[in-house]
Every structure is written in structure tokens, then in C-alpha cells.
Amino acid sequence: MKEGPDIAQIGALIGDPARANMLTALMGGKALTATELAAAGGITVQTASTHLAKLEAGNLLAQRKQGRHRYFTLADDSVGKFLESIMGFAAGRGHLRHKPGPKEPALRKARICYDHLAGDYGVRMLDSLIARGAIDAFGDGLAVTESGETALKSIGIDVHALRSLRRPLCRSCLDWSERRAHLAGSLGKALLSNFLDKGWARRTAESRSVIFSPEGERQFLALFPAAK
Amino acid sequence: MKEGPDIAQIGALIGDPARANMLTALMGGKALTATELAAAGGITVQTASTHLAKLEAGNLLAQRKQGRHRYFTLADDSVGKFLESIMGFAAGRGHLRHKPGPKEPALRKARICYDHLAGDYGVRMLDSLIARGAIDAFGDGLAVTESGETALKSIGIDVHALRSLRRPLCRSCLDWSERRAHLAGSLGKALLSNFLDKGWARRTAESRSVIFSPEGERQFLALFPAAK
DNA sequence: ACAATGCTTCGGTTAGGATCGAAGTATGAA
DNA sequence: TTCATACTTCGATCCTAACCGAAGCATTGT
Incomplete structure (x- = not known):
């Protein structure tokens, strides 16, 4: 027990349906805005925003501000x-x-x-x-x-x-x-x-x-x- | 959205700390009983039992009854x-x-x-x-x-x-x-x-x-x- | 300056599920 | 038979986290 890396953390990140759908949408390779990702996850923008913050904190996503848009992509190809x-x-x-x-x-x-x-x-x-x-x-x-x-x-x-x-x-x-x-x-x-x-x-x-x-x-x- | 296999399901299975610890314990290769796995997960046997049932339903575990013991192993090497x-x-x-x-x-x-x-x-x-x-x-x-x-x-x-x-x-x-x-x-x-x-x-x-x-x-x- | 858009933060509600005590089933031992 | 062990099922509690409405920032456009 309590050995090695913590697989539960990433498991939990991916384990939420809304987050999983957003990640799947980003597999398309295009950078998507928070609003688009909210639609992909079937949730409101507020909820999506907190999800995206968590995914970013977990180093799964990267974001790039451009004007008043915020574009999200997978952190890297890995x-x-x-x-x-x-x-x-x-x-x-x-x-x-x-x-x-x-x-x-x-x-x-x-x-x-x-x-x-x-x-x-x-x-x-x-x-x-x-x-x-x-x-x-x-x-x-x-x-x-x-x-x-x-x-x-x-x-x-x-x-x-x-x-x-x-x-x-x-x-x-x-x-x-x-x-x-x-x-x-x-x-x-x-x-x-x-x-x-x-x-x-x-x-x-x-x-x-x-x-x-x-x-x-x-x-x-x-x-x-x-x-x- | 709603494309391909459902990654949220396995994510959720692995995302629970107790389950993650049990799975990690089984990485040792030895078949373990429900009681041993409960200890590995830091939970009671009742709780472990429900977790194990879920992991088995998700095809992550296999069990083998032997007397009054029930030995669990990872479903296969993959x-x-x-x-x-x-x-x-x-x-x-x-x-x-x-x-x-x-x-x-x-x-x-x-x-x-x-x-x-x-x-x-x-x-x-x-x-x-x-x-x-x-x-x-x-x-x-x-x-x-x-x-x-x-x-x-x-x-x-x-x-x-x-x-x-x-x-x-x-x-x-x-x-x-x-x-x-x-x-x-x-x-x-x-x-x-x-x-x-x-x-x-x-x-x-x-x-x-x-x-x-x-x-x-x-x-x-x-x-x-x-x-x- | 003002309005509009995109997004985040706050607050409060709700639901799912993780948890355990207690009772129930199965297997083995005495 | 009776008791002990290993495990599951039931029932109830509790807590986290997902969720959304409303309000708050930030940026752009007029």
C-alpha cells in the first residue's frame, strides 16, 4: 500500500463523465474554448470552468489566452x-x-x-x-x-x-x-x-x-x- | 463528444483511493483475500467487498474461491x-x-x-x-x-x-x-x-x-x- | 464611457457513493 | 450440532463534489 505514484488522482480526474467528454473532445487536436468544452461536456460554463481548473492543476491541460477567449489543449502529446x-x-x-x-x-x-x-x-x-x-x-x-x-x-x-x-x-x-x-x-x-x-x-x-x-x-x- | 469507448468508467474505478490501493497491492502478483485487500485499502471488509464487486464487474479483477477464502488477482497481465x-x-x-x-x-x-x-x-x-x-x-x-x-x-x-x-x-x-x-x-x-x-x-x-x-x-x- | 462577450468566483443545493454497524450466508473445524 | 471464520448484503449515515444561478472581472467593440 501507499507505494509509488498516486494513480487515484488521475483516475479521479478522468473518472468524471463531464471531464472525460471534454478530454475526448480535445483529442481532436483543436484548441477549444471553455464555452465549447462546456457544450462537449454537456454542462454549463460555470461548471466547466471549475473542471478545467482541476484538469489544469493536474497537468493534463494547457491554456492559452487570446483576447477574451481562453483556448485549452491537451498539455502535450503524451x-x-x-x-x-x-x-x-x-x-x-x-x-x-x-x-x-x-x-x-x-x-x-x-x-x-x-x-x-x-x-x-x-x-x-x-x-x-x-x-x-x-x-x-x-x-x-x-x-x-x-x-x-x-x-x-x-x-x-x-x-x-x-x-x-x-x-x-x-x-x-x-x-x-x-x-x-x-x-x-x-x-x-x-x-x-x-x-x-x-x-x-x-x-x-x-x-x-x-x-x-x-x-x-x-x-x-x-x-x-x-x-x- | 460521446465518442469511442467510455474512459470515465475505468477512470472512476481507479479514481477511488481505496480501490487504487487495493489494485496497487495486487500488482505484487500474489492472490490476496478480501480481508487482506481491505487492510491494503485501509477500510473495513464490508466496504472492501463492495469495492471488489465493482472492480470485478469492471473486468479488472478475477476471483477464485478456495474453501472459505476468496482470492483476488488482477484479471490478466494486461x-x-x-x-x-x-x-x-x-x-x-x-x-x-x-x-x-x-x-x-x-x-x-x-x-x-x-x-x-x-x-x-x-x-x-x-x-x-x-x-x-x-x-x-x-x-x-x-x-x-x-x-x-x-x-x-x-x-x-x-x-x-x-x-x-x-x-x-x-x-x-x-x-x-x-x-x-x-x-x-x-x-x-x-x-x-x-x-x-x-x-x-x-x-x-x-x-x-x-x-x-x-x-x-x-x-x-x-x-x-x-x-x- | 457604455455595452457586450467570455470566463471565473461565490453561495447554496443536491445527489451519488463511500463508509460502517448489524444481520445474513457459506464453508470449515470441533 | 455447534461454533468460528470469511465474506456478502442490508440499512442508514455522512461527506464530498458536481451542479447551477447570480454576481464579479477582464477584454473587446462602439
């Missing part, structure tokens, strides 16, 4: 990764929502995991990159190979520039729907941005799901053929 | 791995216990993580096995090499027999104190048992920490030299 892993665990234990809504399939296919692509397509992308030798996987780490760097350059991603950032280039993130790893880190983020910029896909307003255009989907699947 | 990862996250966010007791250093050095070795020594062991080529690491997976199988045989571990179990042979588990991976899975379990059987180390009654004998420590360090 929070997103952590939440995703809880979702995976919860799904494996049968802790699902009462009714899997119509959006559920779309979420499983492709969604945003804080700032990178997750779901079936996210997993497929990483598998494909590894299969063609663009990414080397060893241990829990991932690394871009020389040939991978060239290949990524051709689709408009400057790996060299990404390397200079403080944030890790490649990181694996466990996918709750697929139960496999997908690509996080600054490269994961850059790839998603790339697809969005090209118009291959767009993020939806209310949900974390990512919608591919027919042409974008064709290009994506061609670029990342199924591994094996 | 629960242990999950709890360990929460501890790592909590530690990284500064959610520590009020006062790091005197047992803390011992815990960081070597402790039991459900059924395998964790802490500094656990991480060192895996690093060393990888460095000498006994274990291959790729992706998030680990695999024993042929030479590794032979080497393990020489210290009394039958990898072939372990393979036939349903449980994965090697698995990496993120260590909360070291923030690096250590070895879980049936091989991790077998290695720990091996050390205990040989008398190199012993588990303590009340804590998760593992105490090495002077001679056992010497042997262990020689067998797993620091990598790099």
Missing part, C-alpha cells in the same frame, strides 16, 4: 497518447458507450488522435511504411531510414526540418480500435497535415473522425498499399 | 501493464504521494510488476538481453533469438515450453520509475521465478519491492552486464 491507451483498454474490457452511434464506423476507419492519424487508416499507413523499409522499427522506437527520408521528401515532407524540433520524430501510439500501433510524433503530425493540405481528407466540425474524399482515398490507398 | 503505465504517467505529471517513504528507493531498484521484474534491474535486464542479441526488438514486439534460446536454456529456462503457452512469450512493459521498457510476458515471469527459486532474491511480505541477496545481486549483475 496526454493524447495516454488517453488513447485508456480507450484501448476500456474497449478491451467492454466499457463501451451505451449505443455505438452511426459515427462509430467512421471513427474506426480514420480519426484524429490529438494531432495525427489513427484508426484503420492510421495503422495501415504505419504498417505500409515499415513494409517498404521507409521506417525501421526496433524496440519501442521507430526511426526513418535514408530511403524513407527520400520517399517522404517526394510527397512534400521535409524530415530533416522535423528532426530539428525538440519533439520526437517518430513515436508509436496504440490504437484503441485496431489494437495495433499507428504513427505519432512530429512525422505523424506532418503526414496528417499533408493530407489535409492536399485536400485528400478533411476533419469534421464536431467529431474526431476524418473524412476522405473519393479521390483522396484512392491516392492514400495507392501510396500506402496494404502490407504483407 | 491489467498489470495498464496500471504500471498509469503510474508512469502519474509520476511524470508530479502526482506523487505526499511523502516518498524509505521504501521508495528499494521500489525503484527492483520491484514486482504483477508477475515479472521491474525497476532499474528490470530495465537493465532487458537492455542487456537485447545488447547481447538474445532478444530481438522490432516494432513494439520482442522476440527471442536462437542464440538467446540457447543462452536462456543454460540458466534453466525452457523457452520452447513457454512458447506453447497461450500467453505471449515476450512483451515490453513501460516502467514507471525508469520510463523505459522492461520485459513482461511469460518469459519475464519465468526469469523472475528463476531468480526467486535460486535464492538470488526474495519478495517482501508487505511491499512490491524485491530484495536481492548480496550473492544474488553479484550473480545478477554479472549475468546482465550494463548495455552499451
Whole structure:
């Protein structure tokens, strides 16, 4: 007893439905205002304000004042990764929502995991990159190979520039729907941005799901053929 | 909002201090009775009983009746791995216990993580096995090499027999104190048992920490030299 | 200066659930 | 059978924390 870190504190933070919904909303990667988060949690702004203060005190959230707005985001990508892993665990234990809504399939296919692509397509992308030798996987780490760097350059991603950032280039993130790893880190983020910029896909307003255009989907699947 | 698995449920399960303490106690790997768990949680047996029922309903615990005792364990090793990862996250966010007791250093050095070795020594062991080529690491997976199988045989571990179990042979588990991976899975379990059987180390009654004998420590360090 | 918007703080209510005493059930021992 | 132990269920209490209305700041716009 009374050993190690206090897991009850974060458990309690995540254990409240309103807070859990707000955190889930922030997994979409966009910075949201207190009012928007109140709506996401299904509560009034006053209540949301106290919740947000608690989450911030627990180092799960960061806020940025901008004019009279206050934008909240997850404190960093490790929070997103952590939440995703809880979702995976919860799904494996049968802790699902009462009714899997119509959006559920779309979420499983492709969604945003804080700032990178997750779901079936996210997993497929990483598998494909590894299969063609663009990414080397060893241990829990991932690394871009020389040939991978060239290949990524051709689709408009400057790996060299990404390397200079403080944030890790490649990181694996466990996918709750697929139960496999997908690509996080600054490269994961850059790839998603790339697809969005090209118009291959767009993020939806209310949900974390990512919608591919027919042409974008064709290009994506061609670029990342199924591994094996 | 209302997307994906329900993280609030498990958050709430772990968020209660009494339940968190009981779960932490079960990370020691031993099956404990309701009475013992009540003591670990600092509550009466009646209260513990209701908590245990909830944890079991949430698929976090499994119980086994034996005479008039009821032994509880974590539902499976993935629960242990999950709890360990929460501890790592909590530690990284500064959610520590009020006062790091005197047992803390011992815990960081070597402790039991459900059924395998964790802490500094656990991480060192895996690093060393990888460095000498006994274990291959790729992706998030680990695999024993042929030479590794032979080497393990020489210290009394039958990898072939372990393979036939349903449980994965090697698995990496993120260590909360070291923030690096250590070895879980049936091989991790077998290695720990091996050390205990040989008398190199012993588990303590009340804590998760593992105490090495002077001679056992010497042997262990020689067998797993620091990598790099 | 004044109004409007976004958010926080205060105060008081309410509900959920953690808690324990007491009683009830099951298993084993004498 | 009778008693003891291990645990669960019931009932009642109590306390925390979630919640919202109202008021208070802060920032922007007119």
C-alpha cells in the first residue's frame, strides 16, 4: 500500500463523465474554448470552468489566452497518447458507450488522435511504411531510414526540418480500435497535415473522425498499399 | 463528444483511493483475500467487498474461491501493464504521494510488476538481453533469438515450453520509475521465478519491492552486464 | 464611457457513493 | 450440532463534489 505514484488522482480526474467528454473532445487536436468544452461536456460554463481548473492543476491541460477567449489543449502529446491507451483498454474490457452511434464506423476507419492519424487508416499507413523499409522499427522506437527520408521528401515532407524540433520524430501510439500501433510524433503530425493540405481528407466540425474524399482515398490507398 | 469507448468508467474505478490501493497491492502478483485487500485499502471488509464487486464487474479483477477464502488477482497481465503505465504517467505529471517513504528507493531498484521484474534491474535486464542479441526488438514486439534460446536454456529456462503457452512469450512493459521498457510476458515471469527459486532474491511480505541477496545481486549483475 | 462577450468566483443545493454497524450466508473445524 | 471464520448484503449515515444561478472581472467593440 501507499507505494509509488498516486494513480487515484488521475483516475479521479478522468473518472468524471463531464471531464472525460471534454478530454475526448480535445483529442481532436483543436484548441477549444471553455464555452465549447462546456457544450462537449454537456454542462454549463460555470461548471466547466471549475473542471478545467482541476484538469489544469493536474497537468493534463494547457491554456492559452487570446483576447477574451481562453483556448485549452491537451498539455502535450503524451496526454493524447495516454488517453488513447485508456480507450484501448476500456474497449478491451467492454466499457463501451451505451449505443455505438452511426459515427462509430467512421471513427474506426480514420480519426484524429490529438494531432495525427489513427484508426484503420492510421495503422495501415504505419504498417505500409515499415513494409517498404521507409521506417525501421526496433524496440519501442521507430526511426526513418535514408530511403524513407527520400520517399517522404517526394510527397512534400521535409524530415530533416522535423528532426530539428525538440519533439520526437517518430513515436508509436496504440490504437484503441485496431489494437495495433499507428504513427505519432512530429512525422505523424506532418503526414496528417499533408493530407489535409492536399485536400485528400478533411476533419469534421464536431467529431474526431476524418473524412476522405473519393479521390483522396484512392491516392492514400495507392501510396500506402496494404502490407504483407 | 460521446465518442469511442467510455474512459470515465475505468477512470472512476481507479479514481477511488481505496480501490487504487487495493489494485496497487495486487500488482505484487500474489492472490490476496478480501480481508487482506481491505487492510491494503485501509477500510473495513464490508466496504472492501463492495469495492471488489465493482472492480470485478469492471473486468479488472478475477476471483477464485478456495474453501472459505476468496482470492483476488488482477484479471490478466494486461491489467498489470495498464496500471504500471498509469503510474508512469502519474509520476511524470508530479502526482506523487505526499511523502516518498524509505521504501521508495528499494521500489525503484527492483520491484514486482504483477508477475515479472521491474525497476532499474528490470530495465537493465532487458537492455542487456537485447545488447547481447538474445532478444530481438522490432516494432513494439520482442522476440527471442536462437542464440538467446540457447543462452536462456543454460540458466534453466525452457523457452520452447513457454512458447506453447497461450500467453505471449515476450512483451515490453513501460516502467514507471525508469520510463523505459522492461520485459513482461511469460518469459519475464519465468526469469523472475528463476531468480526467486535460486535464492538470488526474495519478495517482501508487505511491499512490491524485491530484495536481492548480496550473492544474488553479484550473480545478477554479472549475468546482465550494463548495455552499451 | 457604455455595452457586450467570455470566463471565473461565490453561495447554496443536491445527489451519488463511500463508509460502517448489524444481520445474513457459506464453508470449515470441533 | 455447534461454533468460528470469511465474506456478502442490508440499512442508514455522512461527506464530498458536481451542479447551477447570480454576481464579479477582464477584454473587446462602439
